[in-house]
């Protein structure tokens with residue numbers, strides 16, 4: 001029996017599905033000892049700090065993660081940071097394979113004038129703020145204007161817009177960060193406008209997310225029916241329209257036709273609107289757009305512009321992987337070939353392929369990379385693993401410590417009628433885990 005040591009860096013969906021693929025690949029001849037290393041004192045990555053609080057069903061995948069973590073060949077080393085507490089070189093030397101599942105957490109920039117004004121935020125900051133990520137608690141979010149603009153036509157834009165546009169009492173029974181709930185309840189924002197630079201046929205939303213919008217109880221949702229009709233006609237040119245696209249356009253048509261409740265909370269989706277400038281005196285006051293059009297399948301800019309008065313802008317236009325010593329970032333992801341970076345170092349998830357796909361996408365993707373790793377494995381190293389690398393006294397949150405934190409948050413949640421109340425302070429999380 002050959003037993004290989006595997007280090008997985010990053011305890012998000014890609015990390016857990018990588019661990020699961022190794023567990024599933026064990027046979028009588030080959031087994032794996034998996035150490036999962038995580039920077040935060042809490043695991044689950046985007047399932048904890050990315051998924052919208054009003055989408056609790058998506059978070060049930062954490063049950064799968066906990067099942068993986070309960071396997072005897074799995075150890076969690078949370079509150080351990082790559083590049084600070086351990087180096088990539090050390091991990092490479094100690095483990096038979098190292099898998100970087102570190103995600104993509106840096107928000108992409110529009111690169112237009114005014115982007116750095118106060119209250120022009122990236123979803124990469126705003127989303128972890130409302131999800132109680134310890135590093136984003138102190139982000140300045142001003143919700144005192146009546147209108148917010150969200151740039152981008154993807155599911156993150158949709159999450160952000162919904163969070164701003166729904167009646168915050170609808171979040172009372174969710175695990176939204178307490179500080180965000182207080183702010184959202186004081187919010188003056190009543191109109192949220194999502195702006196996509198291309199047409200409805202190019203939107204990156206997925207149909208289930210669009211279909212959720214008309215179900216909002218206290219918010220009217222608007223889409224220009226003519227834009228959807230024109231997009232459907234364009235999409236139909238050349239015959240068969242692809243299934244996902246057809247579903248998207250049908251879901252958008254339903255929104256356009258859906259009767260409005262006449263409530264004061266509004267969410268609008270505007271297409272063919274390309275931001276060119278954010279204006280304001282120190283703080284966001286207006287966003288200027290060029291009107292785009294689709295001609296012969298090409299999106300082109302017209303000479304026409306329009307402006308939206310808004311006190312908050314959130315860009316949700318994608319993410320880049322964060323750089324650290326030992327990896328090269330190219331086009332927002334770690335430079336790799338089919339998940340292989342170099343020597344015994346590999347990558348999975350958004351760090352590998354860029355910020356695309358839903359949580360489940362990571363399952364097959366991680367499994368393919370694990371197959372490749374196993375193909376490349378030779379003889380197991382004789383080494384100690386991570387324990388020799390950490391300074392003595394380092395406060396590691398292992399699986400048991402995490403279970404304490406988890407139980408404490410769930411108990412606080414039960415009292416408050418929520419799935420959990422998330423602790424936002426790093427030190428407090430560590431204290432709870434190690435108490």
Ligand code: NAP
Nearest residue numbers: 152153154155156157197198204316317318355356357358
């Ligand atoms: P995304 O799906 O790639 O959407 C990014 C949007 O930003 C696109 O509409 C894109 O338009 C636009 N954009 C990019 N650069 C721009 C620019 N310079 N100016 C204006 N618009 C620009 O990314 P995402 O929304 O961040 O989502 C990332 C992944 O997570 C996706 O796979 C998504 O489905 C997934 N996700 C899923 C859920 C869920 O299942 N509920 C929730 C959140 C996220 P172009 O197409 O014109 O480039």
